[in-house]
Every structure is written in structure tokens, then in C-alpha cells.
Amino acid sequence: MKNFSNYTDYDKKDNLHFESKAVHGALGTEPLTGAVSMPIFQAVTYRHPALGESTGFAYSRLENPTRQELERTMAILEGGIKAFAFSSGQAANMAVFSLLNPGDHVLLSDDIYGGTFRIIGDVFGKYGIEHTYVEMDDLDAVKAAIKPNTKMFFVETPTNPMMKVADIQALSEIAKSVGALMVVDNTFLTPYFQNPLKLGADIVTHSSTKYLGGHNDTLSGIVVVKDNEEIAEKIHVHIKSHGSQLAPMDCWLLLRGIKTLPVRMDRHNENAKKVAEWLRTQPKVKKFTMLDLRITKIMRQPSNRREALEV
Structure with missing residues (x-):
């Protein structure tokens, strides 16, 4: 199908400082009108130009121009290949834990956010996902907690609320040595202060409700995948199937927050x-x-x- 969308081309802005990337986002200006502030596209469905031709958008649960700009902007800021915008930080973490299968084991920071405690214990526990909480700043304790079925490290650094800090690079090396995914919740420092993907993490999550949004007016979450296309596709299938994507208005509010x-x-x-x-x-x-x-x-x-x- 021929795609007539001008939204397919964007500059990853590798030559710009972080501050400029945050201000300009992925597109810089909206390509059809030249608007310097990304419009709020509330449309749910989109009209194709003709049979066999597409604008690149069909149904907003699958793709939406405002959400696409937010996701590309976050991928640029975190240094990943693909980002996904969710209706909350909890929804973002749900998508990440959905990468696990029954019988898998996950290591988590012992002082992790309360909502994450509930997800892994009350929700995924009944589906056969095993979990262990460990002090992530104690590498010997981390190594001792690894099991043959450990498939993921889920590290919050700094933690909420006690601000415990973990060595992302060292933990990433341990995770890779046992074939486990390294996931970092980067909510409290944001990509401005910390870049987990550069330190070896495979996936970054955010409750963007907090510092990324910054104005206490949008409930939202972000997942960024470093370089694994298969993982990115699994997250994509999850978000479009569960319908947990972020609404256009909230995407715009988050884009506004990221600028500052x-x-x-x-x-x-x-x-x-x-x-x-x-x-x-x-x-x-x-x-x-x-x-x-x-x-x-x-x-x-x-x-x-x-x-x-x-x-």
C-alpha cells in the first residue's frame, strides 16, 4: 500500500544537545501545516486518499499522529529504537511484565514502587510468574538470588520512596551473563539525569505522570526499547491489543511538559x-x-x- 504520510520521515537529531531535542521533539514542526506546536489529533479514524493508498494512519488505537510524535521524541531522548506511550506508568509496567512466560522468574528492587509490588505479586503471580525482591546495590546478593529460570531484572533507581541507587552498568552485565532482560524504571531521574540504555539496559520505563509531564495534569507511562526489534514488536502487539495507549490530549500535555x-x-x-x-x-x-x-x-x-x- 502506498503511504502518502509526511510523518514517516524524521530526524533523530543526534547532533543536538538534550535541551534542543526536548524542545524540538522528533518532527520539529508538524509537516502538513508547519505548526511549531504539535496539534492534538482527536480523530479516531482516518480517510485514505484512494484504494491502495494510505496516510499512514487508520485507527487511533493503532497509530495517532500526536502519540507518534511523543513516542518518537521519547525514543530520541532515551536513545532507543522505539517508544510506546501508555495510559499510566502501571500500564507501561504491565506491558513489560507481559514479556514473561509462566514459570519465568524476575528479580526486582526491594524498595520498589508500591504499584509495581501489586502488579508482580497480585496480578502476574497467579499466572505462574515467580519473583524475588533483592537489594540491587548489593551485587553479591543479586547474584545469589538468580535462578535457572531468571529472565528479567527489574530495577528502579533511584527507588521510590527511599532513593536507593543501583549500578545499572554492573547489573546489566550480570543480567546479560544469565540471558535475562535488564529493565530500568527511570521515573525519578528522567533521561536528562540518567540514560540507562547507554549503561546496558534493554528497556526503560517511566511513570511520565511525574517529572516528564511536570504539571500534575496527565496520567501517563512510557516504555522505550533499546535495540531489539522483536521486543519492540511484542510491546506493540500488547498496547494495540490491550487498548492501553495514551489519549491524544494527554500526549500533547506530555510533549508540552518535556519541552521544559x-x-x-x-x-x-x-x-x-x-x-x-x-x-x-x-x-x-x-x-x-x-x-x-x-x-x-x-x-x-x-x-x-x-x-x-x-x-
Whole structure:
């Protein structure tokens, strides 16, 4: 079928800084009208030009121009081949865990987000998926927890809520040595501060409701696949079959939020430092938890310093 869509061509912008990628997105401007802000395409169905010809879009559960721009933008920012926009972070994680089969075993961070606890325990547990929680910053403990049927490492770093930090590169090497997928929940640092795919991870997930959106007005999730076309296709089949894709309006809100991501994350970091300085002077505070974001220019990887809060 001949495709007349101008949406098929886009620049991955490898020559641009992160800040420029976030502002311009995948297309830069909407190709049919020249709009510099991606329009909200609310249409569910699309009219083909003629028999055997297509605009590249047929039904919005399968493809939508606004969602496609968001997904391509996130693939660019994380450095993957394909991204998928979901109706929530929980929906995104559901898609990742659907890669497992009955009898498979997954290792998870011990201080993982509560919703992920429920997914793997209450939902996938009854389908025969085994799981073990482990302190991911203890590599010996991780190695000891591996089983012959371990097929996935699911690492949240830093964790929610205790801000535990894991060595993504070291864990990725361990996962690959046993033939397991390495999945990193990058919600708290975003691709601005941390690039798990560059450190060896196979898949990145986000609750984009939080820092990527940034305005408390969109419930959303993201999955980015590094370079495995087969895995990307499995996620694609999942999202179009389960109907868990993100709606056009929410996609637009997320695109808007991403434009200011670098500025907001820098300010979050500076504000956190000031709060930490104040807490250190308070006699009623025994200790506090804070991730020290001393960022390197190349990998955007945080240092492994962490302090705990106890009032």
C-alpha cells in the first residue's frame, strides 16, 4: 500500500544537545501545516486518499499522529529504537511484565514502587510468574538470588520512596551473563539525569505522570526499547491489543511538559540542595535521605551518594 504520510520521515537529531531535542521533539514542526506546536489529533479514524493508498494512519488505537510524535521524541531522548506511550506508568509496567512466560522468574528492587509490588505479586503471580525482591546495590546478593529460570531484572533507581541507587552498568552485565532482560524504571531521574540504555539496559520505563509531564495534569507511562526489534514488536502487539495507549490530549500535555524538562530538573536539584542545607541545621532532624546529583557530562549518571531522613 502506498503511504502518502509526511510523518514517516524524521530526524533523530543526534547532533543536538538534550535541551534542543526536548524542545524540538522528533518532527520539529508538524509537516502538513508547519505548526511549531504539535496539534492534538482527536480523530479516531482516518480517510485514505484512494484504494491502495494510505496516510499512514487508520485507527487511533493503532497509530495517532500526536502519540507518534511523543513516542518518537521519547525514543530520541532515551536513545532507543522505539517508544510506546501508555495510559499510566502501571500500564507501561504491565506491558513489560507481559514479556514473561509462566514459570519465568524476575528479580526486582526491594524498595520498589508500591504499584509495581501489586502488579508482580497480585496480578502476574497467579499466572505462574515467580519473583524475588533483592537489594540491587548489593551485587553479591543479586547474584545469589538468580535462578535457572531468571529472565528479567527489574530495577528502579533511584527507588521510590527511599532513593536507593543501583549500578545499572554492573547489573546489566550480570543480567546479560544469565540471558535475562535488564529493565530500568527511570521515573525519578528522567533521561536528562540518567540514560540507562547507554549503561546496558534493554528497556526503560517511566511513570511520565511525574517529572516528564511536570504539571500534575496527565496520567501517563512510557516504555522505550533499546535495540531489539522483536521486543519492540511484542510491546506493540500488547498496547494495540490491550487498548492501553495514551489519549491524544494527554500526549500533547506530555510533549508540552518535556519541552521544559531540563530547566525544571535543574531547578528541582538546586531546590533539593537548599532544603538539605536547611535540614542539616535542624536539631530535631537525626538524618535525611537525599540523592546527590553530581552529574557527569557524558553519561548523565548520578553519583552513588545517598543520605537518609529521619525526623
